[in-house]
Amino acid sequence: MSRSIVIVGAGLAGLAAAFSARRAGRSVTVVSAGAGATALAPGxxxxxxxxxxxxxxxxxxxxxxxxxxxxxxxxxxxxxxxxxxxxxxxxxxxxxxxxxxxxxxxxxxxxxxxxxxxxxxxxxxxxxxxxxxxxxxxxxxxxxxxxxxxxxxxxxxxxxxxxxxxxxxxxxxxxxxxxxxxxxxxxxxxxxxxxxxxxxxxxxxxxxxxxxxxxxxxxxxxxxxxxxxxxxxxxxxxxVGSAAGLRFEAARDRLLASLGVDVVVGRATRLEVEGARVALTVHGKSDLVVGDACVIACGGVAGGGIVYAGAGAPDRARAAFALSLDAPVDLAIGGVRVDVTSSLNGPDLDETAWPTPGAEGALERVGVRCDGARAAPGICAAGAAVADRPRTALEAVAAGLRAGREA
Amino acid sequence: MDVVVLGGGVNGTGVARDASMRGLKVALFERNDLAFGASGNSSGMIHGGPRYLVYDPAVTATSCRDSGNIQAIAPHLLFRIPFLMPVADRGPKMRIFFDLLDGFFEAYDQYQPLKRGKPHARLSQAEVRELEPGLTGDLVGAMSFDEWGIDGARLCVANAVDARERGASVRVGCTVTAIDRRPDGAVEAVRFRDRVTGEVGRLTTKVVVNATGAWAPLTASLGGLAPERARVRPGKGIHVLFDRRLTNYAISAFAIDGRQMFLLPWENLTVLGTTDDDYYGDLDHVRATSEEVRYLVESIARVFPSIHGARAIGTFAGVRPTLYAYGPIEEALSREHEIIDHAEHGAPGLYSMVGGKLASYRLFAESMTDELARVFRLPGRCATHTTALPGGDEAADPFAMATRLGVDAVATRRLVYRHGSRSARVEDRMLARPREGVTVCACEPVLEAEVRYVLANELARSVEDVARRTRLGLGACGGMRCAARCGQIVAEELGLPPREGVAQAIRFVTKQARTRVPALGPDQARQEAIAMASARAELGIAATADEDDEEPP
Known part of the structure; x- marks a missing residue:
């Protein structure tokens, strides 16, 4: 039986991961909650x-x-x-x-x-x-x-x-x-x-x-x-939100169909690694999506993959940012691990959120801490979900292809 | 010139208008833009301020009286804001407090007729809940009272436009670099520099009126006086903007430190304000910080917890030029105003206007102009309280206009709000050129004809200036949808290179983002990241100033 890969996210990175994983002969399931940053990008x-x-x-x-x-x-x-x-x-x-x-x-x-x-x-x-x-x-x-x-x-x-x-x-x-x-x-x-x-x-x-x-x-x-x-x-x-994004979605669906990828529509909420298997919980679905490895490609803050935690959410107030699904990975902003914040209301973004000509803003740099494509045993990450993430579409593709190969 | 007025806030434009009406030759210089400082960043209310009744009943009386006058001369700019002041039920003490409050507002009721306000009402808990279900907790009840909202920037623009039409010269984006004085100390001239074109000049004048608000000490020093001669106690106040009317009643509440604050349905948005803190920073770059925002949000959340789920779309900040006093806490400082005649400091002909508040600007300007009338031996009396401001002379019907133009009635209502009867001039543009009937800013909304109108007639020189006059780009999208288009129009109308329009759009979007960031809640973070992606794709975030050097490929 071929190795099976679960991919969270169907933007460019997720699609590229599905592509390379299928080419490597793996069976692939893509879990997607809907439009993310790629589907909003203008072309x-x-x-x-x-x-x-x-x-x-x-x-x-x-x-x-x-x-x-x-x-x-x-x-x-x-x-x-x-x-x-x-x-x-x-x-x-x-x-x-x-x-x-x-x-x-x-x-x-x-x-x-x-x-x-x-x-x-x-x-x-x-x-x-x-x-x-x-x-x-x-x-x-x-x-x-x-x-x-x-x-x-x-x-x-x-x-x-x-x-x-x-x-x-x-x-x-x-x-x-x-x-x-x-x-x-x-x-x-x-x-x-x-x-x-x-x-x-x-x-x-x-x-x-x-x-x-x-x-x-x-x-x-x-x-x-x-x-x-x-x-x-x-x-x-x-x-943002112009026709090019919808054309991407149409082309993506054609490619996924031709690759023979299973698609599950729903929001991934929890990823567990047990031994050599990964199990993904999808909101509203009783069956777990299981596989041998998982690729997290659910996007950065813009795509909804990384969530900013702030006031009114005591369980989240412990860390500034969270991955939108509960998974055993670490987050980082740039090279620095996202740690417990010393503010109940989340971090001050005054000076860091919006990019300057020389540097990306904190909202763009936050993501899963990775060594190459590897985030944790059995888990790879790709695209904007990665800290110091690829800035561009083609970098996201390259990262997705690599994650799909390595997963 | 007879009089040079420095400062394009509400006091400066008010004096320029009054002095022009009385026949003086007036020039006004504004370093940034009309309403750039406290006037355009206030809570947007012409209120008597029950807040001041305890400390300064005289301020309440003059404010209420002049609020009535402002309604008479600019009825289009005012809108009624009914307030609710809920009182939490925390034992018998609070119930006694509630009775005291009733008495307090009874006192305030005496002033209400001056501004066509309704008397207060004592509401039971059930009645409050019916009016505003968002108010939570056990309440003794609430008091209602009546105030008026206004767009402070529009008020300044109306005064400036009127002054111009009466012969004054108004220069925006033009800073005065020195006030020259004769050997005997008397004022002789001002030197100025246009901050956009770099043009410099000197203008002789008999009198200089320093109406630069929080900048007043700096301005005094340009005339060779010690800054303390026009001392103010600068108090920074910030506001948080929410994307819609969260309530139909303003809610007055107490912050954790006992300060009074409010959540205000203001035009099509909601404003949460305000703070009052001594400010020692750069007056051209006043910004709210996230901890100030949280102080306000947490304070109002105590009575209106659903604020946590609301979408903040920006902040604005200004610095009050409060009368100087060492010692009192900010809240207790006087809102009175004062005219300083610097003749006593050896500089005859130089006056500084310090203190004051939006609601009493006209009265303050009248006092100042009375002084000018004495100096110039003018026979005429002040008529600014009986002469309509531009657009305030007669009512316009936005619905009929919408039908005539075939555009959305929401857009014409906003247009009529801002321009009163002068909306007919914008309509004329659209009738002559139907293309100008398209929407540039969908959030506000703003039609193209209005953008062109304010550029041609209201001294706007940039995208940011247009925003101040029309509220373009100040809505939910933060200018992402309209700044570039507005930049094109600015360049076209003002004969600037098209690249300058693009550069202005980038500056505006970036500036809006920087004022929005301190208010970012968890749910806006994603929106913000999408806005960044959009700006990167369409405009580029890096400064494009050096792009003209690009070599041919």
Missing amino acids: AVDDVPWERAASAARVARVPLVRRPLAVDVAAFADALGLWSIGDDGADVARIATVAGVIRPARAHDRALLDLSTIRGVVIVPRAPRAAWDADALAATWGASPFARAQGLRFHAAEAALLRHKGERGIGELDLAARHDEGDRLDWLAARLREALVREAPRGVDAAAVLLGPWLGLAAPRAEALSARLGLSVGEALGG
């Missing part, structure tokens, strides 16, 4: 924190290129089928955010428009959406150092993006879902084509079209739209 996939990379490149005066992906990370990305990862050594992708920034990314959800290979004019259609002022966004992106260096211009243009009057009031995700339908995508392509035709006599020779995060929920629809239109169309990066 840029970094290997190193992008601000740090950008500033280092600036200081060293070297171009930002895509650093090689590890073979197993590339294989995972390929199996997930959601990201455009580009070639090692090529220029990094450049993603426009709806906040008006053009930021580098190692890889990205395939619906996002990569500006690194585009020269000339990018059309930004005007749409009656709250966070989308095409004129202001075009001006802001156009003034960014990257656009100036690249000779990239952004041009706001009239285009009908809403088919029905009532669509003014629908949410961004609802609009994205409508573009999962082929005929709606045809309709959008036709409207964009009209806009391009209107702009052409004004001397605007469009190289690409940049839209908000509206291109599909079940899968990225940018390529299908680009094919219909004959030029690059893609999304700008939206905020």
